[in-house]
Amino acid sequence: MNISVVICVYTERRWNDIHAAVASVRAQRHQPHEIICVVDHNPVLHARLKRSLPDVTVVANAQQRGLSGGKNTGVSVARGDVVAFLDDDAVAAPDWLAAFAKHYDDPDVAGVGGRTLALWPGSPSAAELRRRAGRGLLEGEHVEAGRRPGWFPAEFDWTVGCTYRGMRPGPIRNLMGGNASFRKEAFEVAGGFAGGIGRSHHKRPLGCEETEFCIRLRQRRPDWELVYEDAAVIWHRVPPERARFSYFRQRCYAEGLSKALVTRSVGTRDGLASERAHALRTLPRGAAAGLGAALRGDAAGLGRAGAIAVGLAWTAWGYAVGTAGALRPRRAREAGR
Template sequence: MSPSHDGRRFSVVICAYTEERWEDILAAVASVRRQTLPALETLLVADHNPALLRRLRDRYASEPEVRVLANAGSRGLSAGRNTGIGASRGEFVAFLDDDAVAERDWLRYFAEAYDDPRVMAVGGHTLPAWASGRRPAWFPEEFDWVVGCTYRGLPPGKVQVRNVLGGNASFRRSAFDACGGFATGIGRDGDRRPLGCEETELCIRLTRALPGAVLLIDDRAVIHHRVPAARERFGYFRTRSYAEGLSKALVARSVGAGPGLATERRYTTRVLPAGVARGLRDALQGRRGGARRAGAIVAGVTAAAAGCVVGGVRARVGGVTFSSGPVATSTAPAPSKAAP
C-alpha cells in the first residue's frame, strides 16, 4: 500500500439528530470501520439532542476511534459538520450521512484522487436503498437528488465538477482553512426543513478562494443511502423540489447567479427535457410508469421554480449567515430540546 494512500489520514464525520435512526447510525459507523483503508477516526455529531448524545457516548465509550460530540453551533446539518471539522485530526475530512452505508473501498478511492495536490474535494456515487425494495414506478432518476442520491445527468467515471454532494464527499482539511466552513441558513434542519445546497455554496466559495482547486467525483466511491417510505411519496418529492428552489435562490444571492446556477441551467435545458421525452416514449411503448415519470419531472421543475422565486424574495430581505471558519467543538451536551 502506498503511504500516500494511507486511509488513516481521514477523519469521517457523521451527523445525527434523532434516535429514530439508531440502527442506521450504527450501520453507518460499522461501514466506516470495515474500510479497506482504515480511517483515523469517526466523529459522531449529535444535533441538539441530549438523549441521543448520551446514548451514543454510552454505546461507543470503549471505542476510542469513535468520538461523540455535541453540535457546538446552531441547530442543523451545516453547523454539525462544522463541529466535526473543528474537531478533526485528519489531513482529509470525509462526510457520510447517518442513514447511509459506505462500500469497503470508499475511502481508498477518495485517497487515490488526492495524489494530485490540486485536488481539494472528492465526492462519490450514492445509490438509493428504497424502503419498498425497488424504485417507485413514477420516480424519475433525474430527480434522485430529492432523496440525497446521485441523479441521471451527472457524468460517469472520475470527472471534474463544480461541487460535490455533501452526504458522500471528502475535502482536504486545508480547504476549510482557506474558505471557512459550511454556511448556516441554507441546509437541513432535521426533517422539519428539507433544504439543501450547503455543499454547492461551499464548493463555489472554495474555488473562489483557491482558483486552481480541482473538485472531483469518482463514481467508484459508492455509498447506499436509505430512502424511508415517507420519502417515496409524491408529497415529499414536491416539497423537497420546492425547498431546493429556495436553497438555490439563497446560493445565487450569496455567490452570484452565474456560478450559483450554471450547472442547474444545463440540467434544466438538457437533462430534464430528455427525461420527459424518455418517459413519454416509455408510455407509448406500454412501459410501466412512463407517463407518471414525465409528469413528475414537470411537477418537480414547477415546484423548484416556485421555490426559487420565493427564495429570491427572502434572500433579498434576510440574507444568508456564513461561518467564518469551522465551529469550535464542544464536549458538553447541547441544552436545546431534541429534534423531532
C-alpha cells in the same frame, strides 16, 4: 492519507442506521484515521452513543442546530489530512475511502465526492446492513435496492439525497454533502459551512449547504478541483414518506428556496451554472424517454415524464419565491434612505 470520517446524527429513531453507518466505516479497506459522530443538540442520544461506541469520538454540536453546525463541529475536531462526511442513514462500500484517497495524490484536488445509491422502501433492515458491512459483504452490490416507485425519475434522485442521472465522473462544480470529502486545508481557505442554508430545525427540507461551500471554495481557489468519483459508493436509505409524490414536490420547492439563498451568497452565474445545464439537457431527454416508454406500453413512463415537468416547475417556483423574499428587505431599506 489520513482520513477522518464525520457522521452527523440527531435522533434516536435512527439508532440502528447510525450503528450500521459506523460499522461500514470500520470495515473500510483504507482504514479511517478516526470516526467522529457529531450529535445535534440531543444530550440523551449523545450519552447513549458514548456508551455504545467506545471506539468512536462522540461530540456534541458546538454550533447552531442543524447540519451545517454539525459538520463545522466535526471539522474542528478532526485530526486527519482529509475530512469525509457520511450520512447517518447510509452505509459505505468497503472501497469508499480508498476511492477518495487515490485522488489526493494530486495536489490540485481539494475535494472528492462519491456515488450515492438509493435504499428504497423494502431494502434490507439497518440490522442486516450492519451485519453485511461488518463482514465486508457490501462489495459488488453497486445497484440500488428496494422498490423504486415507477413514477420516480432518476434525474431527480437528488431529492432523496442520491446521485442523479446526468452526473459523470470527473471535475464537478459541487459535491453532494452526504458522500463527500475535503482536504482539511479547504476549510481554512473557505471557512465552514454556512448556517441558514442547509437543514436545521426548519420544517421545510432545505439543503445546499455543501453547494454554497464548494462554490465559495473554488471562488477563492480557482486552481483547485472538485472531483466526482463513481467508485466511491454508499447506499442511502429512503424512508417510505420520502418515496411519495407529496415529498418529491415539497423537496423540489425547498431546493428552489435554497438555491435562492446560495445565489445571494455566491452570485447567480456560479450558483445556477449546473442547474441550467441539467434543466436544458438532461431533463428534456428524461421526459422524452418517459414518453417513449409510455408509448411502448410502460404506463409508469408517463408518470416519470410528468414528474420531471412538475419537479422543474416547483423548483423554479421555489427559486422565484426565495429571490422575491430576498429582494423585499433590500427594497424596504432603500426606500427608507
